[in-house]
Amino acid sequence: MQTNFTADQLRDSATARSNEILRSCVHCGFCTATCPTYQVLGDELDSPRGRIYLIKDMLEQGRPADEKTVKHIDRCLSCLSCMTTCPSGVHYMHLVDHAREYIEATYKRPFSDRAIRWMLARVLPYPMRFRLALLGAKLVRPLAHVLPDARLRAMVALAPKTIPPVSRNDDAQVFPATAPRRMRVALMTGCAQRALNTDINDATIRLLRRLGCDVVVTKGQGCCGALTHHMGKTGESHRSAAANIRAWGAEIAGEGLDAIVINTSGCGTTVKDYGHMFREDALADQAAQISALALDVSQLLERLEMPDGAPKGLRVAYHAACSLQHGQKVKTAPKDLLKRAGFEVVEPADSHLCCGSAGTYNIMQPEISAQLKARKVQTLEAGKPDIIAAGNIGCMMQIGSGTGIPVVHTVELLDWAMGGPKPAALTS
Template identity: 60%
Template sequence: MQTNFTAEQLADPHVAESEAILRRCVHCGFCTATCPTYVTLGNELDSPRGRIYLIKDMLENGRAADAEVVKHLDRCLSCLACTTTCPSGVDYMHLIDNARVHVENTYRRPLVDRLIRNVLAFVLPYPSRFRAALKLARMGKPFGPLLGRFSPLKPLAAMLTLAPANLPQPLPQQSRPLAVPKRGRVAILAGCAQPVLDPRINEATERLLTRLGVEIARPKGEGCCGALVHHMGREEQALDFARRNVDVWIEEVEKRGLDAIIITASGCGTTIKDYGHMLRLDPAYAEKARRVSALAKDITEYLAMLDLPKQESRGLTVAYHSACSMQHGQKITLQPKALLRNAGFAVRDPTEGHLCCGSAGTYNILQPEISAQLKARKVKNIEATKADIIATGNIGCMTQIASGTKTPTVHTVELLDWAYGGPKPDKLS
């Protein structure tokens, strides 16, 4: 794609990066076939190619974002299916990230939209606030259908609808002695939304790793990875979260050493693996962030390195849903299914596995209508496998899919923990 940025514009490193990305696009349109919003809406401007044109026009002409541009950029799920499909290597992830920062800095959203986004940014990255908000949301749940009748309030209605009826209580944190000789030392990202919605995931991770001889470090002070606000264009808030986590993990690396930073939510994993890029312009953090990104491993990535023994068949079929952040963001496609098969489960791939389930961080709140269509499509394809269990590696996908099916939906690591001596997942009982 030909571009016409001025030397003054290219002095801004974000604009220069965007210009280099734009020039790689050859307008081939391969991305449209795998873009969930284009497949759903059929609008060229809701495809990666269409959004690339909008971003180019906006940045090249130095224009503030307007309502029409914002509408189509907001509809992007950041699922990154387009990057998997693109034959030209267009780095759409960083292009849409830069565009969202530009939107955040130049566009004043309608009042209700601003309020909802401010609430999400204030609540979701903080477990105690999120837990309190979910308790309040359960009280307001009956009003969801009424609020949903008014277009500006649909995100608020979605927030109430998505609130779970019950929150599982986390077990007391405990140090577990290694069952076999030590073979590694890792930290596990606690996260923000996941420990509130399903603390059993990290509990299963700790149990399994400890039985395999992996020591669990518990560095103090880590928090949200920053993904939620990062995808809302709130760059400084996202970088603050990243810096805090980098400081905590680098201190642990230098004091006692870490073989890996284990992540059990693939949406977080994609962001943490990008810390080196996010903080590349910060001289105090650039090198440290690269070290952290290099240590970041999805739990299935790490387990695949441990050569787990093959288990007898359990007589259960698992439909594996590969989260977008797993297959497109981190390019992890084979390890989770291989681990499940090795653990004794039969694994089936749903049709259209490349398409997003519609969760995408806060997307199912901010774009509830498109999200609902994608969820229905995803659930239909999963249920067509006739599987006994649905497994995935991202809490957002788990919550989204479980709200549309009666088939038990669990995290991949919960099944692996069970197969290698842990308790049966609660959702299967």
């Protein structure tokens, strides 16, 4: 694609990076075939190619974002299926992230939009605030139908019926290996996951200890920054990310780390991009080191060569989270591990398509999200599974709200297969 940025514009590193990405696009349109929003809405401007044209025009002209551009960028899930499909290697993630930052800086949203986005940014990344919000949502649920905004109704509907107790395993500490030590790893405990499902981190710690890992929960770590990053709130997202970089950097400089393990794939995609996010910052070298050490839990378990298990007689439908299969290019590891543990694994049709969760998307775009959820649940249930497994808490909550089949994290099943407790979702 031909671009016409001025020399002054290209002195800005974000614009220079977007220029590189735009020039790599050859207009082929392959991305439209796998874009969930294009399939649902049928509008070229709701495809990656259409959004690329809108972003190019906005950035080249150097004009404030307009309502039309914002509408179509907001409808993007950032599922990154287009990056998997693209034969030219267009790095759409960095482009749309820049566009969102530009929109945040130049466009004044309606008051209701600003209020909801402010609330989400102040609540979701903070586990205790999130817990209080979930309690409030439970109280409001009987009256949800009278709420004036569909986004508020969606927010209430997504709140779980039960809120798990606070887990002390999320506090800063070291869990020593219970088998001969092979690695020393830091576990990212996350933010929303700590409020929604504490069993995931507990299962991860048990499993890694059995496989010879000292598991470190570092003091000072917190939200990865993804939630605010995808809202274009770069200052907030970078503050969260910088806290993690410093916390893990101190641990590396101390007793050292062999890996930073992440069991929420949406977080993993962001942490693996810290090197790019901080490329011009004083933390650049540390950020690059953190990104190089970051692994999805399934990647680490493959390296640890988890032993085979006896057949379980259970059929598991594996949902591939977009952030894992497209964002991190981790596609076979979770399925291979489940099979090795003794589960029968089935995949849904169109497994590359998003479930509609996408961070806060199911709140901000509830109608489109609901259509994507219905499609995903239908394809998962078609395999007649006993269990649905996924590697991302957002996907688990989204799919779980649309099916009666138990939805559990992949690591919970693997922990159970190796002698851990039966996942709570399978006992109720």
